[in-house]
Amino acid sequence: MGMAAAGGGGAGGRRRGRRRGGKAPMSEINVTPLVDVMLVLLIVFMVAAPLMTVGVPIDLPQTQARQMNTEQQPITVSVTPDGAVFVGEDPSSLETLVEQVTAVAANGTEDRIYVRGDMTADYGSVMRVMGVLSAAGFARIGLITEQEQAR
Numbered sequence: 712m713g714m715a716a717a718g719g720g721g722a723g724g725r726r727r728g729r730r731r732g733g734k735a736p737m738s739e740i741n742v743t744p745l746v747d748v749m750l751v752l753l754i755v756f757m758v759a760a761p762l763m764t765v766g767v768p769i770d771l772p773q774t775q776a777r778q779m780n781t782e783q784q785p786i787t788v789s790v791t792p793d794g795a796v797f798v799g800e801d802p803s804s805l806e807t808l809v810e811q812v813t814a815v816a817a818n819g820t821e822d823r824i825y826v827r828g829d830m831t832a833d834y835g836s837v838m839r840v841m842g843v844l845s846a847a848g849f850a851r852i853g854l855i856t857e858q859e860q861a862r
Contacts, residue, residue, distance in 0.1 A: 785822070785823040785824060785825045785853075786798070786799070786812055786815050786816060786822055786823070786824045786825070787799055787824075787825050787827060787855075788803075788808070788812065788824060788825070788826050788827070788840060788844070789826075789827040789828075789829075790826065790827070790828045790829060790832050790836050790837050790840055791829055791832065792829045792831045792832050794832065794833060794836040796808060796840055798811040798812055798815060799815065805839060805840070805843055808840065808843055808844070809843060809844070809847040812824065812844065812847075812849070813847070816849075820847070820848040820849050820850065821851065822849070822851065823851045823852075823853065824844055824849055824851065824852045824853070825852075825853050825854070825855045826840055826841055826844075826852060826853070826854050826855065827854075827855045828840075828854065837854075
């Protein structure tokens with residue numbers, strides 16, 4: 712009666728164009744190792760980034776707010792529990808704060824400024840620092856907190 716073709720007809724089911732005696736070279740790029748390396752690097756930088764913060768020891772308050780994405784390194788102003796002000800790691804005062812921040816700011820008043828206020832610092836001290844910066848024309852001022860740990 713009828714006969715079924717098992718291999719699609721032709722030379723016993725072989726594909727055409729294949730070299731004799733071996734496999735054809737693979738022309739596809741395996742991106743899995745690249746993705747693995749990139750994920751490991753991402754994790755390394757995520758762990759190392761908090762360790763590279765400003766060296767003024769401050770006990771930051773904890774919140775549930777998510778981390779902000781930034782394109783460039785922000786200017787960091789720290790307020791210690793006794794009310795001392797630091798621009799980066801350099802000591803400052805309210806009188807010289809605007810001069811020091813302006814000297815560090817690459818884009819003038821368009822730079823982002825992060826204020827790190829210690830959890831036990833006087834609320835008024837932190838607000839005075841923010842007020843002085845705002846009066847000088849800096850509009851992109853943010854407060855830094857630590858991510859709240861799950862209980």
